[in-house]
Amino acid sequence: MPDPGVTLREEVPGDATAIRSLVTEAFRGAAHASGTEAQIVDGLRAAGALSLSLVAEGDAGILGHVAASPVGIGDAPGWFGIGPLAVRPDRQSRGIGAALMQAALARLRAVGARGAVLVGEPAYYARFGFAPDLGLTVRGIPADYVLALPFAEPARGEVRHHPAFGLEG
Ligand SMILES: CC(C)(COP(=O)(O)OP(=O)(O)OC[C@H]1O[C@@H](n2cnc3c(N)ncnc32)[C@H](O)[C@@H]1OP(=O)(O)O)[C@@H](O)C(=O)NCCC(=O)NCCS
Helix, strand or coil, rough: CCCCCEEEEEECCHHHHHHHHHHHHHHHCCCCCCHHHHHHHHHHHHHHHCCEEEEEECEEEEEEEEEECCCCEECCCCEEEEEEECCCCCHHHCCCHHHHHHHHHHHHHHCCEEEEEECCCCHHHHHHCEEECCEECCCCCCCEEEEEECCCCCCCCEECHHHHHHHCC
């Protein structure tokens, strides 16, 4: 669990600037970062596609953030993409990322989601139950980094993210 004093909450109007700064800072220099992660969050919000936007807040303001948005996989309903997930560099490795991910998964399950996908490092996301799924593809992404966590039956096919991700090529 994160440090005492760190709380999780949904984003509220007025958080967008702090979230943008945090996401930019977290991904600066991160392996596989595109540098567009903050724009993705802004784009999802502007399009009304930010299904979930959770912040971790502590003594120094917003310390972490996770986003989720609907994805299309064939005609399977109720699948969501999780990400970006970002924690302020000076507060990493204290459980904030894990707390955000667990809260995001709990909220998605609570609204009847059928599963979650993400593009990320298997070594980190395995702890939440995500695993590479050879039945799923994301255009331009190596199979090892396409991770899925079905809440019921698996889905099969190409994962179509919101255009804000810039993955459609
Ligand atoms: C990835 C990230 C969100 C994790 O948040 P966090 O609060 O630091 O994570 P937690 O405290 O829950 O977990 C820390 C553990 O995850 C591990 N970890 C972090 N990033 C990892 C990665 N890319 N690959 C493998 N393990 C990773 C840490 O080594 C640490 O391991 P330990 O528990 O054995 O010490 C955060 O490091 C971050 O914002 N990174 C930069 C942006 C990024 O890469 N986001 C993910 C995109 S896929």
